[in-house]
Amino acid sequence: MIVAERKPIDEILGFLSKHQKIMLLGCGGCVTVCLAGGEKEVGILGSELAMARAKEGRPLEVVQRTIERQCDFEYFEGIRHEVKDVDAILSLACGIGIQTVAEAFPDKVVWPGVNTKFLGVNQNVGVWAERCQACGQCVLDKTGGICPVARCSKSIFNGPCGGSQHGKCEVSADTDCAWALIHDRLTRLGQVDSMREILPVKDWSHSRDGGPRKLVREDLTLESGK
Amino acid sequence: MKAGSNLERMLEAGHFAVTGEIGPPKSWDGAVVQHHAKMMKGYCESYNLTDNQTAIVRLSSIAAGKLLLDAECEPNIQIVCRDRNRIAMQSDVLGAAALGIKNILALSGDHQKFGNHPYSKNVYDVDSIQLIQMLDGMRKGYFQSGEQMKGEPPKIYIGCAANPFADPFEFRVTRLEKKADAGADFCQTQCLLDMERFERWMELVRARGLHKRIKILAGITPLKSVKAAKYMRDYVAGMMVSDDIIQRLEKAEDIKAEGVQLAIEQIEYLKKMEGVAGVHIMAIAWEEIVPEIVKRAGLYPRPEV
Amino acid sequence: MSNGKDFQPKIVAFCCENSGWLAAEAAARLELGYPEKVELIKLPCSGKIDVLYFMKAMEKVDGVMILACQKENCKFLKGNERAKSRVLQTQRLLKEIGIEEDRVTIQYLAANMGNKFVEIVQNMYDKVRELGPNPGKVIK
Known part of the structure; x- marks a missing residue:
């Protein structure tokens, strides 16, 4: 699978500094399996971002969605109506997914929420190693x-x-x-x-x-x- | 004769060869290279010029080779696979040949992680064995792509490294065999600080008749301190230092003198070992000791060939 | 929002049904009181707790805790150890956005410890009261 890791929180908060409402978009593929960008990680990061911004007194509305895969165009149709209403999309998919989001929504700002690391195997809970x-x-x-x-x-x-x-x-x-x-x-x-x-x-x-x-x-x- | 270098002639004549090593400086001060060359002049057949050794940016090995030629010493330039692709390497080989450089030693190269640019991208377009093949092809008149070269092919005497102290031990001889198959003419070993392991390796080398196909120069490094010996043993990948060597240094009153004495004894021992064609003395940052070692090991003056 | 004496922190205590939850019942039988703004949520095992639950709770309260069985005493063997590691993960997340780690804690107790339950809850309440309101609270 493609192994990714969430970017440092300050980097993400920096991306989002000018937005009031974003969509935090997870992917049901590899990043779900490697615990970087699936439904649960969307929930956790969503809370974190909302709390961090609440603390600054500049609330951030985070629409949390996770789709089947971000590397196939067809799955974006189900969220297209909601994407209209957000300032930007923060994608937790791998680099492929992030680019597909950007291609699917050409007029929308898309931010990467993870660093795509390598193609690898899960050796143990929390341990991944490169293979290909x-x-x-x-x-x-x-x-x-x-x-x-x-x-x-x-x-x-x-x-x-x-x-x-x-x-x-x-x-x-x-x-x-x-x-x-x-x-x-x-x-x-x-x-x-x-x-x-x-x-x-x-x-x-x-x-x-x-x-x-x-x-x-x-x-x-x-x-x-x- | 493949290149007719001093080193090649000495080895082909069957004399016990001596090579030295010079690490180019981390500056453009070419005088440093020439200073070291002059210090060792007449004591070695050729001098290795390291190629950005330990992944630290240094004066280029080919430029240093030219400085050596100007000082009437024979260079043996090292080329590592870490920093250049096959295009740049072949271009450099042609350039080196044009300058009159005849000995080239192919190496994988230390990983850049421990150098002064750990964030760099490495190349490894070809590995050291493939580089030997490429050099062998070039001296036969072909580029790696198979395209024929214009005019005379460059004359190259091809060297490689062998490390009897790395693992897996059984494979180390196979690796040397692969290098000989690829076209290497001589090899210099990692510095020998565990004679027992080296002898076991040589036994396997002789069993396969490899010493008849490739000239083997044993690596000699005079030790300056117990600390350095222990550091090499514990922290340098692919190095072994036997306990008896460390004990001898620890007992010595004058450690440096003992280090030199040890190197001389090793050379005397190696002179009698079947299949060992010479020694490669690596006294980096202690170049001035080389003449004394060569003299006291009974290898001076060097034979005329 | 004030950090004054009138601040009454909201706390969520996730309780393992084999220890924390029963201890709360024991406290009730003993008619022991504890701060009213502490909400108890029953879990089948402390190992059911998740970073996600902690984080979602933290969006609206001032402190969260997990009440787990005592060490080596988990009915499912390692639930309480897992819970501990999730507390640590949550603390790390809060810390990186500048929220005090002490707002999340794990405490161990047994089913019959009604007094201990009250002591734990009161201590947490007092600690969070001292820390003041959760600065990252999203839903007020």
């Missing part, structure tokens, strides 16, 4: 199901580098060395000899480096566009 960098050309077949692009601090393809010790990365004792994990897993699978092969220079054009990406599947597109 959406590089566009998966190499997990060669690396025992452990991604060196996202999980090696240097994204190298022929690790571990000389900074790997006791299974940890030179960057931090809290960070597992991805290549040590790959080595251990391939050893367990009886495939460690495959690490003798030099993985070739990566074609980064499939990643962000090739420019903004777009996927079109001719087999799925409809004439009407909808």
Whole structure:
């Protein structure tokens, strides 16, 4: 899932300083699962913002809504009539959702309420870790199901580098060395000899480096566009 | 001969080689580089010039290489994968060759987190093994893209690093093998402060016949203090310092003299070890000690090749 | 709004039905009085409390508390520990908008402690009275 974290409260309050009535918009997708921007977080942040502004003697009306997903245009139809009446929308969705809100309501100010962190997994309650960098050309077949692009601090393809010790990365004792994990897993699978092969220079054009990406599947597109 | 550098000729002639290291300054004061070069001149075949070592901005390794050439010392420029993509790296290789630089050492590079610009973006377009492949391709006349180069290919003697003290231990020899497969001609190891581990690594290297495919120069660092030794042991990732070394320094009356003596004994020992082609002396911020170590280890004067 | 002597804080006390709520009943049986502006809300376990409940309550009152079973005595094993961590989370949220953390608290007691119930409620009442009205109150 996409993992996000609420922005610092002062930053959010700064965004909203000139507004009297906003919509605080949650998303039922990834940010609900990672406890950053679902219905409950909307409720909590809504209270916090209202209290912070009440304390300043400048009340803020917070319309609290959470929709199925903010990354699909269809779900905005249900709130369109309410959006008319607010000064701005504070979106708690990931960067994708925030941009979709802005696109769906071109005349409305849209503020980001979260920092989108990474694509990751929930390891424990309150603990998430990065797993994928959406590089566009998966190499997990060669690396025992452990991604060196996202999980090696240097994204190298022929690790571990000389900074790997006791299974940890030179960057931090809290960070597992991805290549040590790959080595251990391939050893367990009886495939460690495959690490003798030099993985070739990566074609980064499939990643962000090739420019903004777009996927079109001719087999799925409809004439009407909808 | 691939590049005909002094270092290459010495190793190919089968002499026990000696290389040194110079860390360019955090300023544009090129005299610092030349001062260190002059201090060690005649005692080493070539001198490594670090590339923004520990991710701290320093005078560029290629520019420092040119300063060394002007001082009639042979440079061995390091290139890390952290700061440049394949376009910039290949451009730099051509530039270095145009200046007369013949030895290039490929490294991953320390992560920028601990340098003086921890908020920077890192590159790692290619990794160190892929960089070796790229250098090997260039000296054969091809850019990484496969496009053929115009005119004579650059002459490069390709170096790499090996760290017998990092983990997983069994993989460390495989990694060296991959570097040899990629086209590396010589390797310099992380500084050797645990002889027992190094010997175990060398046994595996010899078992695979790797010492016949790639020249191995063992890293030597004379220790100046017990504190430094303990710091390396405890806080530097991929370093090991054995207890006997620390105990020897602790017992010594003159720690610096003991550090030098230890380095000399290590070199004497390594001279007899099968598969070790030379030593790489890293006496950063203690360059003036290199001549004494080389002399007392019986490696001076350097053979003519 | 005044912080004068006539200030009577409004407090919500969420009560675990196995301890706080029964202790309140015990207090009633003993005919012990406590400040009238304390509203009790029954929960099946202190672990049912949520940051959201605390925050919504804080929009209209001056202090909130959760009355939980004594340590190691939760019928659902860890409900009271969870409640404690939610109190801490709520305190952190209040602190970041400049509202006193002491307006949220957790207290532990057993079902038969009528006197203790009154003491806890009175102490909280006195503390909040001292703090004065909740500066972030939205619904007055």
